[in-house]
Amino acid sequence: xxxxxxxxxxxxxxxxxxxxxxxxxxxxxxxxIARYRxxxxxxxxxxxxxxxxxxxxxxxxLEARRKSIITSLSNIKNTSIELIKSIENTDSLIxxxxxxxxxxxxxxxxxxxxxxxxxxxxxxKLWLNSSKAQHHGIxxxxxxxxxxxxxxxxxxxxxxxxxxxxxxxxxxxxxxxSLNSLKESGVIESKVIRGKKEKSEKYRDYWDHKEKVxxxxxxxxxxxxxxxxxxxxxxxxxLEKHIHADGTPLFLNKCALQLNFDxxxxxxxxxxxxxxxSLVWxxxxxxHxxxxxxxxxxxxxxxxxxxxxxxxxxxxxxxxxxGATPVLALDPGYxxxxxxxxxxxxxxxxxxxxxxxxxxxxxxxxxxxxxVNILKRQAIKWIVTxxxxxxxxxxxxxxxxIRKHELNCKAIISSExxxxxxxxxxxxxxxxxxxDVSLRGAISIARRFQDPLSxxxxxxxxxxxxxxxxxxxxxxxLNQSLANxxxxxxxxxxxxxxxxxxxxxxxxxxxxxxxxxNIVEYRQSNGKFKNRETLLNIRGIGDKAFKMCAGFxxxxxxxxxxxxxxxxxxxxxxxxxxxxxxxxxxxxxxxNSDHIARIESEYKExxxxxxxxxxxxVISELSHPFRDPRPVFKYxxxxxxxxxxxxxxxxxxxxxxxxxxxxxxAFVDIGVHQDGLIHISNISNQFIKDPRQVVRVxxxxxxxxxxxxxxxxxxxxxxxx
DNA sequence: GCGAACTGTCTAATTGGCCG
DNA sequence: CGGCCAATTAGACAGTTCGC
Numbered sequence: 001x002x003x004x005x006x007x008x009x010x011x012x013x014x015x016x017x018x019x020x021x022x023x024x025x026x027x028x029x030x031x032x033i034a035r036y037r038x039x040x041x042x043x044x045x046x047x048x049x050x051x052x053x054x055x056x057x058x059x060x061x062l063e064a065r066r067k068s069i070i071t072s073l074s075n076i077k078n079t080s081i082e083l084i085k086s087i088e089n090t091d092s093l094i095x096x097x098x099x100x101x102x103x104x105x106x107x108x109x110x111x112x113x114x115x116x117x118x119x120x121x122x123x124x125k126l127w128l129n130s131s132k133a134q135h136h137g138i139x140x141x142x143x144x145x146x147x148x149x150x151x152x153x154x155x156x157x158x159x160x161x162x163x164x165x166x167x168x169x170x171x172x173x174x175x176x177x178s179l180n181s182l183k184e185s186g187v188i189e190s191k192v193i194r195g196k197k198e199k200s201e202k203y204r205d206y207w208d209h210k211e212k213v214x215x216x217x218x219x220x221x222x223x224x225x226x227x228x229x230x231x232x233x234x235x236x237x238x239l240e241k242h243i244h245a246d247g248t249p250l251f252l253n254k255c256a257l258q259l260n261f262d263x264x265x266x267x268x269x270x271x272x273x274x275x276x277x278s279l280v281w282x283x284x285x286x287x288h289x290x291x292x293x294x295x296x297x298x299x300x301x302x303x304x305x306x307x308x309x310x311x312x313x314x315x316x317x318x319x320x321x322x323g324a325t326p327v328l329a330l331d332p333g334y335x336x337x338x339x340x341x342x343x344x345x346x347x348x349x350x351x352x353x354x355x356x357x358x359x360x361x362x363x364x365x366x367x368x369x370x371x372v373n374i375l376k377r378q379a380i381k382w383i384v385t386x387x388x389x390x391x392x393x394x395x396x397x398x399x400x401x402i403r404k405h406e407l408n409c410k411a412i413i414s415s416e417x418x419x420x421x422x423x424x425x426x427x428x429x430x431x432x433x434x435x436d437v438s439l440r441g442a443i444s445i446a447r448r449f450q451d452p453l454s455x456x457x458x459x460x461x462x463x464x465x466x467x468x469x470x471x472x473x474x475x476x477x478l479n480q481s482l483a484n485x486x487x488x489x490x491x492x493x494x495x496x497x498x499x500x501x502x503x504x505x506x507x508x509x510x511x512x513x514x515x516x517x518n519i520v521e522y523r524q525s526n527g528k529f530k531n532r533e534t535l536l537n538i539r540g541i542g543d544k545a546f547k548m549c550a551g552f553x554x555x556x557x558x559x560x561x562x563x564x565x566x567x568x569x570x571x572x573x574x575x576x577x578x579x580x581x582x583x584x585x586x587x588x589x590x591x592n593s594d595h596i597a598r599i600e601s602e603y604k605e606x607x608x609x610x611x612x613x614x615x616x617x618v619i620s621e622l623s624h625p626f627r628d629p630r631p632v633f634k635y636x637x638x639x640x641x642x643x644x645x646x647x648x649x650x651x652x653x654x655x656x657x658x659x660x661x662x663x664x665x666a667f668v669d670i671g672v673h674q675d676g677l678i679h680i681s682n683i684s685n686q687f688i689k690d691p692r693q694v695v696r697v698x699x700x701x702x703x704x705x706x707x708x709x710x711x712x713x714x715x716x717x718x719x720x721x
Numbered sequence: 722g723c724g725a726a727c728t729g730t731c732t733a734a735t736t737g738g739c740c741g
Numbered sequence: 742c743g744g745c746c747a748a749t750t751a752g753a754c755a756g757t758t759c760g761c
Contacts, residue, residue, distance in 0.1 A: 027756080027757095231740090512728075512729075514727095514728070514729090515728095539758085539759080540727090540728080540757090540758070540759095541758085542757060542758045542759080543757090543758090544756090544757065544758085545757080545758085
């Protein structure tokens with residue numbers, strides 16, 4: 001069952017599913033499976049593996065819940081076969097809870113109350129009767145034969161109806177048809193809750209909003225759901241077309257109406273069909289279906305939001321590193337001055353301080369004296385300015401300084417998202433206990449330029465703030481998926497065991513915050529690692545953790561050349577054998593495409609099937625030992641004449657950097673303080689569903705200004721190729 | 722190689738806050 | 742004022758590593 005579902009959804013063999021389940025149960029890390037067990041997974045990548053893992057845990061949870069619900073239902077009398085069937089057939093946890101809800105509550109449902117009054121037999125009579133007009137009389141007769149106190153004819157009829165409605169509402173046919181029609185032609189409607197207009201100004205767009213369910217985009221749905229959660233909006237799903245005058249949908253007519261009393265299935269008289277349909281639709285079906293659709297929509301929208309956030313984070317983490325070059329970073333400010341930090345090629349802080357290069361002080365000359373001195377002394381080639389307040393003025397100052405003093409430097413603006421969060425964090429105060437909080441931000445900007453990944457891992461992923469509607473998503477879900485993104489990024493890039501910070505190490509497959517700290521402590525007291533084997537001396541790292549982490553940790557100048565490749569120690573013996581047979585030292589093989597091509601052609605035949613995959617894998621790791629999947633560093637230049645939105649004009653062509661991507665478009669830093677928006681319709685000549693198909697955060701793009709709304713500070717852009 | 726200890730994760734219970 | 746929901750925390754358990 002479980003295996004079949006996974007097999008079909010992931011289009012792989014049963015064997016692969018079983019292997020993956022074993023791996024996951026054993027706690028084998030996803031980066032490890034993705035890289036070193038390709039042979040057993042038919043080459044699934046980390047993203048697919050994560051999806052597999054999520055799906056697997058979801059199904060496990062679902063089955064466990066299903067089992068426990070069925071067990072507790074078996075203790076309750078009068079549970080219909082229909083109900084049990086629906087419970088057995090559902091594939092969603094939410095639906096499971098919906099079905100179970102009436103039986104979970106200590107108080108009884110209307111139908112249960114009616115049943116306990118013995119109204120089941122009356123309900124059967126009413127069901128078989130062919131005229132509504134007779135219901136009253138039948139109930140009256142039924143009551144007179146029994147001695148039930150305090151029960152009026154009306155309540156008896158109502159009770160009997162409730163029993164029937166309850167049974168009908170579990171009819172799989174009806175549920176399916178209602179779901180389909182509401183999904184296809186339903187209209188989602190949001191209205192402001194009476195008296196909440198003042199409080200819900202930000203939801204003005206949704207005070208009286210209507211659109212087709214099938215076409216409602218995620219971001220609007222999330223906004224509506226947020227409004228609903230804040231009790232400012234009311235959301236409904238309605239059918240506006242293909243309905244009878246009383247609101248009952250036409251399509252329901254084609255459903256068979258039959259009920260199971262005892263062991264026989266009894267259809268109702270055809271003359272009564274419209275009546276029962278209308279009743280069950282209004283009383284239960286509509287609400288039930290509506291709730292179900294809303295919850296699926298919400299879940300989808302949330303998934304999408306998490307995905308958007310994760311994708312943006314991934315782009316930011318995988319942004320091209322400028323590499324080992326000295327940098328001067330400027331963290332711009334007006335009143336409090338511009339904080340600067342100079343770091344050397346290895347990221348060590350050389351000097352920090354504050355200059356008042358911007359208004360109101362405008363101490364340009366003094367500032368230049370300080371900075372030029374630093375730039376020349378350390379032969380710095382890059383001046384990086386954070387993109388916060390006063391960034392444009394600071395950047396202009398830097399450009400003027402470069403021109404005036406004829407420095408061999410380039411000035412650029414880069415994202416400082418998360419830098420302030422970092423500077424106040426515990427990590428930062430541990431790293432720079434003697435440096436003022438405001439100066440740590442500048443250091444972070446500088447280091448991020450050298451290596452975005454290493455610096456950004458020090459900040460909690462959600463603090464980087466690159467998602468839309470991140471507040472609508474459950475925090476744990478978001479944190480989990482963001483941690484997964486960071487883990488995948490860190491492991492795909494690989495980590496230098498002798499240089500990596502504690503923050504970076506903790507994301508390495510198999511390592512934990514504790515083991516990461518122990519590694520750093522070991523390094524401090526014992527010096528650099530000479531080989532991967534030494535990792536086993538670390539407290540907390542045994543065979544298992546070693547297997548998980550070893551391949552992702554590189555050692556640059558150790559005593560085992562293979563430790564500087566992504567070849568896993570478990571395959572070292574294979575490489576030793578090859579090297580011995582070919583009489584070629586390992587050092588010569590690594591990165592030498594001629595030698596590797598020779599090995600490949602000579603040994604291809606000898607390694608078959610499983611071994612062949614392993615062999616291929618080893619060969620590919622050997623051929624590019626320092627593989628860094630990140631793109632090569634490139635930079636955008638902002639024109640120094642354009643400082644703010646008033647300097648822009650329509651049709652102006654500029655260069656910019658993508659700062660954020662949403663489902664409706666991409667935001668671009670074009671050097672004025674306000675980011676511009678390329679609407680999704682202006683990103684590409686062709687129709688695209690998602691801006692990410694074309695652009696990435698951090699990417700340099702050429703754009704044209706197509707519209708300006710100065711009062712609302714909105715800049716509309718078009719991407720030109 | 723085995724038991725102890727430690728780490729991490731999962732679950733359950735309690736508490737606090739908010740809404741009706 | 743009471744009840745419910747959500748979040749947090751503590752405790753238990755499982756798995757891994759360490760020490761003998």
